[in-house]
Amino acid sequence: MTVIYLDATTLISLGTIGVVVTAVDEGLTESEAKRIVERVDEHGLHMTAELRDTANERIENTANRE
Template sequence: MTRIYVGPTSLYSLGQVGELALLSAFDGDVVVPAPVADAVDVEPAATNLGEYLDSGVETGVDEAFLDGARAVLGAKDVGPAETILAGVLAHRDQRDRSAVAVVSEDRTVRRTAQGLGAEVTSSFGVVVRAAIEDKYLSPTQAKRIVRRIDQHGMHLTGELRERAVGEIAE
């Protein structure tokens, strides 16, 4: 079963607009390590995340792999990035690159996770996937969500916004 580790930037952007439930479009177990959840402290994202976590989302940290994650990042402190990458290290499977995925806007986390064999996407990718996978989320609704996320702080360049909206329409 694929494990999907979600970073604080994506939780913030989806939480600000009340769309954390879109993470259920993934086939796999969504994991929000406790340090990641603790990093989301802006309202309404924090309240929406609390409600989302109450639905049974896993919050454990793969502590046995934290040292490896720190070594990869060259970091001393355990924080959101280290806990996400510890999950990648714990659950990656070289025979099945889809065994672990990361949802994040953080470039360092994205690049590192991808280098470790994880599939990587962003909050906008979550919306696109939900529109493709979910017959109840129309392309028009998905485009509205992308625009709302864009208006609430995760600003896209015009090119990226059109790309996200274009992928939804396809």
């Protein structure tokens, strides 16, 4: 079993990503979702490059399921 320890900022970021991905599932476009992630990052949540990539990957996967 792998144990991963996350700090509070990472947990908040993952929650934010989940909300955005859910919105894509409900009809938000891929480009709109990616822009939201970009704006959240610019305005104080400061994601790591890996977290931004994860967000974009989840958005793309959800958008392409349809």
